[in-house]
Amino acid sequence: MNFPWKVILRASLIGTLYALAAPVYIVLGAVRLNRLFEAFVTIRSGCLTCIHCGHDNVLNRLATCNRCRATEYGSLLYCSFCGQVSRYLPCGGCGVTLRVLPGAGAK
Ligand SMILES: [Zn+2]
Ligand SMILES: [Zn+2]
Numbered sequence: 126m127n128f129p130w131k132v133i134l135r136a137s138l139i140g141t142l143y144a145l146a147a148p149v150y151i152v153l154g155a156v157r158l159n160r161l162f163e164a165f166v167t168i169r170s171g172c173l174t175c176i177h178c179g180h181d182n183v184l185n186r187l188a189t190c191n192r193c194r195a196t197e198y199g200s201l202l203y204c205s206f207c208g209q210v211s212r213y214l215p216c217g218g219c220g221v222t223l224r225v226l227p228g229a230g231a232k
Pocket of ligand 2: 178219229
């Protein structure tokens with residue numbers, strides 16, 4: 126039986142690849158963590174100010190769910206009936222879509 130050079134070579138190449146990719150993943154993780162923290166601060170404040178028109182959009186008020194049509198007092202971002210989580214809100218002032226939570230499509 127030969128010494129498994131191929132296995133050792135493959136493992137060392139994969140290990141090198143992970144070592145080179147680790148800093149990139151660390152930076153991407155830090156950016157994502159920062160976006161989540163900013164979203165957390167916005168949700169905790171209960172108000173999202175539009176960057177275009179300056180309108181203060183209150184996050185906790187009477188709202189109707191887009192999916193199940195339930196109407197309740199609470200967060201605009203979460204429906205307690207069907208569990209729908211909204212990442213975006215239309216601005217009450219100018220109608221532009223505001224991103225609250227980072228998610229699919231976030232750069
Ligand atoms: Zn719902
Ligand atoms: Zn606006």
